[in-house]
Each structure stands twice: as C-alpha cells, then as structure tokens.
Amino acid sequence: MFSKVLVANRGEIAVRVMRACEELGVRTVAVYSDADKHSGHVRYADEAYNVGPARAADSYLDHEAVxxxxxxxxxxxxxxxxxxLAENAEFAAKVEESEMTWVxxxxxxxxRLGEKTKARKLMQEADVPVVPGTTDPVESAEEVKEIADEYGxxxxxxxxxxxxGRGLKVVQNEAEVEEQLETAQREGEAYFDNASVYVxxxxxAPKHIEVQILADHHDNARHLGERDCSLQRRHQKVIEEAPSPALDEELREEIGNAARRGVKAADYTNAGTVEFLVEDGEFYFMEVxxxxxxxxxxTEQVTGIDIVKWQIRVASGEELAFSQDDVEIEGHSMEFRINAENAANNFAPAPGGKLETYDPPGGIGVRMDDAIRQGDDLxxxxxxxxAKLIVTASDREECLARSERALAEFEIEGFHTIIPFHRLMLTDERFREGNHxxxxLDEELDKSRIQAAVDEWGPQGGSDGDDEDEEVTERDFTVEVNGKRFQVSLEERGAPAIPTGSGGRSGGSGGRKRPPQATSDDDGGSDAVEIEGDGETVEAEMQGTILSVEVGEGDEVESGDVLCVLEAMKMENDVVAESGGTVTQVLVEEGESVDMGDVLVVIE
Incomplete structure (x- = not known):
C-alpha cells in the first residue's frame, strides 16, 4: 500500500479521495491554486502545495506543477x-514515467478509449452494440450528408x-449540416485539442444508463450494477440514481455483462464507467x-463497496477481493448535485458570495459529500x-420520500443553489414514475414551474452580518514556504475585529452595459485593460473561456447580435449586444479565459 497520495483535484472529490486514504492509513497531499488558498480540500489534507494562479490552465491543469x-x-x-486531468492520457503517461504511481x-x-471512433471499433469487436454510424472520422459536409441519407x-x-455534451451537435436536416459540422469541430479543438469528429x-428519446466497473491487474473485471443518469440539462447530469427504474432483470444482466466484455477487451484496469443509451428495450454503447x-x-450506497478505496488498492497491486456473484444490489439511492446556480435564471452560476448559512441534512440514509463550511467564500x-446530497432507502418510493425530507432540511444562504429545482423534481409526476x-428537462418541462419553485424555496435574503463584540479576536494566516502551505492561527485579546471585505468585484452589473471605468491590477495578476473613449462595455457574466469572437473593431451591431461565445460550466453562452452601435474595442480572443466582470467588447 502507498504511504502518501497526492490528490490532483479540488473541492468535494478531493476530500472524498482523502477520506478513503485516511481510512487506509495513507497520508494525503493537496494541490491548490491562488483562488483556493482557504478551500476545504486544503484544510483537510495532511499537507498542501500551491501550483499556480486561479486560472486552471496555469494551476490545476499544469502537468509539471502538479x-x-x-x-x-x-x-x-x-x-x-x-x-x-482525470482523463488526460498525456498527464497519466507523465505520472507513469515518474517515481509515482497513477491511480x-x-x-x-x-x-484507446478516449477517442470515440477507436472506442466504437473496440466495442464492436467485443460484441457490444453501438449506435449505427461511422467508425472513422468524417471531414466534410458531403460525408455527413451521405451518412444522414443512409440512416435518416x-x-x-x-x-x-x-x-x-461538449463537441456534440444534432443535425435535423441537410440545411444544418455545414454549420453544425463546423461548430462540432471547433468545440472539439477548443475543449480537447482534437477537431476530429464522427457521425x-x-x-x-433515450434513457442514459451507465455501468460502474472495477478491474485489477490480475485479469479480474467486475461490474457493480448500473445507474440511471437520464435527468439532464444540456447533456449535463443533475440527478442520478441506482439502480435504474427503467431496466428489467434480463436487460440489467445483458448490459452489465456487455460492459465487462468491453473493458476486458480494452485491457482496462481500475475504476471506470461504460455509458449506454437505451431505447425501446435496446441498448447501445456510447463511451467509456x-x-x-x-x-x-x-453505486457505493447500494453495493456497500467503497469504489475509491478499491481504486487505490488496485493501483497498489491488490487483487479484487470479491467475485461478480458477490456483488448484490440492495435498496435504492439518489444523488442530488448541489450547484451554486439560479435555476430560474437559466441555471446561471452564482456570481460569488459568502456561505452565510450551511446546515446540511442528516438522519438515516443521508450522506453528504462536500468540502465547504459555513462562512466560506464561494x-x-x-x-x-x-456539494452532493446522496439519499438511500429500501426502495425507490421510500428514497423519494426521504429525499423530500432531506432537501427540505437543507439550509444554504448567501447565494442561489438548485435545491429548489431538486424539490420540484420530487413532486414531478414524470420523474417520480421514472420514465423521463x-x-x-430541455424540451418538455414547463419552465414556469422552475420559477415558481425558486420563488417558494429559494433564498429569502442573507443575514445582516451583525456580530457581537468579542474580547478575543482570532486571526488566521496562510504562510507559504517554498510553495508549501502552512496555516497559522493566533488569538489576540482586546484587539479590534478584522473587517470583512468582499474580496472581489461587487455584484450588480451582471454583464449589462455600463460606462467604462479605469481598471487596476491590485493583486499582481494580469495587466490592466485600458478602455478607450466614452463607449459602453459588455462584460462577462461568469468565468469561462471564449470559444469564438463574432465581431471586429468597426463593425456595426444591433441589439441582440452575438458578439462572442463564452463557454462556462461546460455550456456555450452567446454574449449579445443590448443595444446597437459601433464596436470600438474587442478585448478578448478565441481560447482566452475570462473572469466574471471582465470587459469583452466596447460599443459606442
């Protein structure tokens, strides 16, 4: 067994891995960016190291720094x-070449499995059904049209x-082929440094079913049953459950065995998930x-198997200690992703804030995976x-009832979360029946119901923040020595309280136009942007990456025209002009990372 594991991640999953390490008697190492100096995974680890500035490309995605x-x-x-870096084969290879082991x-x-055409070929060879289509990349609109003529x-x-959902574009008719092909290729290049596409x-109207697998280095592969991940928004999962209410025992066995065949054919080890689409009683391989x-x-809740512990054990060379027949599914479990988003505002990410109240639920069958505490900044x-709320019960009906209770107990104040949306889903007939x-979510759910849920169960305003004077003032300091983080706490009696600042931009503009203001670089970050003239600025509503810039200086635009496309939270967002005018400055370029409030375009 290892003696010390570095967790190359942040937030709740980093803490989840560290907890497994702790139970195995393994010490843990955290990495963190400047933005995460005070985050929960850093507090939890035995030791922590700074790997760079807030921008992920310069910290968490920096191979050499990690x-x-x-x-x-x-x-x-x-x-x-x-x-x-979890699915980055290049980074995994670098770790394998180092003195460390890749978990x-x-x-x-x-x-082999990262590129979808290779994966489709491999699965076909392993007698795993795949969706009809190409097993080789396509390069032209004419090729797409020929395939569409064949399959419809x-x-x-x-x-x-x-x-x-990134790099996935649906073509409804021949007129859309060229535009959607270019968009899919552009997204593939931007997200995965690979513009190659297939059709x-x-x-x-499929169900999205995925099978959890574990495989060791001793030629053993097990599946741990399936999960139903069909409740999605723009291809992003929102609520997941195990087992799926849509599968009967025969189909469940078929799909589980197919997953095992596929990973064995790929010479796969450690944990993984084989994803399928299920429609009209037939299942088709989608990806691994x-x-x-x-x-x-x-899956952990209904099998009793700690998957993360087994990841670490398998990587250290241990053999799986259970057979396929030993895997039993008992009860029903649902996971609710607690996202800091306003569901009534098209699930827009919260702009920031302090976690004024954080009181998660408890009781039998309730599990919380998180890395935040009351008072933390978002x-x-x-x-x-x-955070993630996981609720488990003896069957699906009891799980739904217990989930309603748990979500009603969950108190978060300081910013919007999608808890009201989850509570709505638990009253939704289609979801409760399990045939969604x-x-x-994207095409059938009445969006006015989401607004009503947020109005009823959303935040009702934060606390006043008026604390009583205390005789003892606690001061916490973060000290870095040679890139390693140390936390120092001091108590001072009779000292004045430390005022609390916002630590960032104030809210209010929300991406709306406003007169340009001088900017400065108070924290030693990137160079200040100089805004020229008396035009109005269009700002980023959220942190993200510029996928494309649709205008240039001197262009005339009208209200509603797309200025650029901003990717945030794995979704494309059109940044549009609120009023007409002439573009006098374009301050971003394709591939650039931006923060909320950054000026993108100036219009006069």
Missing amino acids: IEAGRKAGADAVHPGYGF GPSADAME YPVAIKAEGGGG EKYLE NTRIQVEHTC VTDYDSMI TTKY
Whole structure:
C-alpha cells in the first residue's frame, strides 16, 4: 500500500479521495491554486502545495506543477479525481514515467478509449452494440450528408475526444449540416485539442444508463450494477440514481455483462464507467469514462463497496477481493448535485458570495459529500458544484420520500443553489414514475414551474452580518514556504475585529452595459485593460473561456447580435449586444479565459 497520495483535484472529490486514504492509513497531499488558498480540500489534507494562479490552465491543469508538487511532498501515487486531468492520457503517461504511481487506468487504455471512433471499433469487436454510424472520422459536409441519407435525420456529429455534451451537435436536416459540422469541430479543438469528429444516428428519446466497473491487474473485471443518469440539462447530469427504474432483470444482466466484455477487451484496469443509451428495450454503447464518476456514490450506497478505496488498492497491486456473484444490489439511492446556480435564471452560476448559512441534512440514509463550511467564500473560478446530497432507502418510493425530507432540511444562504429545482423534481409526476428521458428537462418541462419553485424555496435574503463584540479576536494566516502551505492561527485579546471585505468585484452589473471605468491590477495578476473613449462595455457574466469572437473593431451591431461565445460550466453562452452601435474595442480572443466582470467588447 502507498504511504502518501497526492490528490490532483479540488473541492468535494478531493476530500472524498482523502477520506478513503485516511481510512487506509495513507497520508494525503493537496494541490491548490491562488483562488483556493482557504478551500476545504486544503484544510483537510495532511499537507498542501500551491501550483499556480486561479486560472486552471496555469494551476490545476499544469502537468509539471502538479508533478513537481508530488516530488516535493514525496508522494508515491497521484489520484486525479474527476475533471481537470482525470482523463488526460498525456498527464497519466507523465505520472507513469515518474517515481509515482497513477491511480487509474493506464495511459494506453485511456488513449484507446478516449477517442470515440477507436472506442466504437473496440466495442464492436467485443460484441457490444453501438449506435449505427461511422467508425472513422468524417471531414466534410458531403460525408455527413451521405451518412444522414443512409440512416435518416436527425444525426449526431460528435467530437472524437468529446464528453458531457461538449463537441456534440444534432443535425435535423441537410440545411444544418455545414454549420453544425463546423461548430462540432471547433468545440472539439477548443475543449480537447482534437477537431476530429464522427457521425452516428441520433436517438430521439433515450434513457442514459451507465455501468460502474472495477478491474485489477490480475485479469479480474467486475461490474457493480448500473445507474440511471437520464435527468439532464444540456447533456449535463443533475440527478442520478441506482439502480435504474427503467431496466428489467434480463436487460440489467445483458448490459452489465456487455460492459465487462468491453473493458476486458480494452485491457482496462481500475475504476471506470461504460455509458449506454437505451431505447425501446435496446441498448447501445456510447463511451467509456476512464475515471471515477461524480455519481459513483449511488453505486457505493447500494453495493456497500467503497469504489475509491478499491481504486487505490488496485493501483497498489491488490487483487479484487470479491467475485461478480458477490456483488448484490440492495435498496435504492439518489444523488442530488448541489450547484451554486439560479435555476430560474437559466441555471446561471452564482456570481460569488459568502456561505452565510450551511446546515446540511442528516438522519438515516443521508450522506453528504462536500468540502465547504459555513462562512466560506464561494470560489467561482471553476465548476459550480459545491456539494452532493446522496439519499438511500429500501426502495425507490421510500428514497423519494426521504429525499423530500432531506432537501427540505437543507439550509444554504448567501447565494442561489438548485435545491429548489431538486424539490420540484420530487413532486414531478414524470420523474417520480421514472420514465423521463434525456430530453425531458430541455424540451418538455414547463419552465414556469422552475420559477415558481425558486420563488417558494429559494433564498429569502442573507443575514445582516451583525456580530457581537468579542474580547478575543482570532486571526488566521496562510504562510507559504517554498510553495508549501502552512496555516497559522493566533488569538489576540482586546484587539479590534478584522473587517470583512468582499474580496472581489461587487455584484450588480451582471454583464449589462455600463460606462467604462479605469481598471487596476491590485493583486499582481494580469495587466490592466485600458478602455478607450466614452463607449459602453459588455462584460462577462461568469468565468469561462471564449470559444469564438463574432465581431471586429468597426463593425456595426444591433441589439441582440452575438458578439462572442463564452463557454462556462461546460455550456456555450452567446454574449449579445443590448443595444446597437459601433464596436470600438474587442478585448478578448478565441481560447482566452475570462473572469466574471471582465470587459469583452466596447460599443459606442
């Protein structure tokens, strides 16, 4: 067994991995960006190292910085969690070449399964059904049209390295082919550094079913049952459950065995998830996620198997201690992603704020995975998920009732979360019956019901923040020595209280135009942006990456015209002009990361 594991991630998944390490007697190392100096995963770890500024590309995604932190700490393994570098075969190979062990599938297996056309070929060879389509990349609109003529519209154009809906474009008719092909290729290049795409028949109303697998280095592969992830918004999962209410025992066995065949054919080890689409009693392979999944918790609850511990054990060379027949599914479990988003405002991420109240639920069958505590500031530089609520009961009906109770107990104040949306879903007849599909939220749910839920169950205003004077003032300091983080706490009697500042931009503009203001670089970050003239600025409503810039200086625009496309939280957002005028400055370019409030375009 390892003695020390570096967790190359942040937030709740980092803490989840560290808890597993602690129970195995393994010390933990955290990495953190400047934005995360005071975050929960840093507090939890045995030691922590700064790997760079807030921008993920310069910190959590910096291969050399993360590996160097592991060397400094003397770690003998790296666990990537999910997101960031978890499915990056290049990074996995670098870890394998170092003195540390990669906690995950081999870089070769990740490479084989990471590109979707290669994965489709491999699964076909393993007698796993795939959606009808190409097993080789397509390059031209004419090729797409030929495939659509064969299978019929709609068809899906998918980026080879895609996932989570990124690089996926649906073509309804021939007139859309060229535009959607270009968009899919652009997203593939922007997200995965791979513009290659393939085409397959688009299933109109499938269920999204995924099978959890574990495989060791001793030729053993087990599946741990399936999860239903069909409740999605823009291909992003919101609520997951295990087992699926849509599968009978025969189909459940077929799909589980197919997943095992596929991973064995790929010479796959460690944890992974084989994802399928199910429609009209037939199932089709979609992709393999070569990492731990956000929703692994549901499977743990109904099997009693700690998947993260087994990831670490398998990586250290241990053999799986249970057979396939030993895996039993008992009860029902649901996971609710607690995202800092306003569901009534198109699920827009919260702009920031302090966690004034954080009182999660408890009781039998209730599990919380989080890395936040009351009083923490919301870090908006990364994804919007701040916690996960997992509810388990003897059957689905009891699980629904227990979930209603748990969500009603959950108190969060300081910013919007999607708890009101979750509470709405538990009253929704379609969801309660379990026959919802991946299209339900985007195409069928009455959006006015979401607004009503937020009005009823959303935040009712924060606390006044008036604390009584205390004789003892506590002061916490963060000290870095050679990049390693130390926390120092001091108590002073009779000292004045430390005023609390906002620590960032004040709210209010929300991306609306306003007269330009001088900017400064108080924190030693990037150079200040100089705004020229008397025009009005269009600002970023959230942190993200510029996918494309649609205007240039001198262009005439009208109200509603798209100025640029901003990717945030794995979704594309059109940034539009609120009024007409002439573009006098374009202050961003394709591929650039921006923070909320950054000026994008100036219009006069």
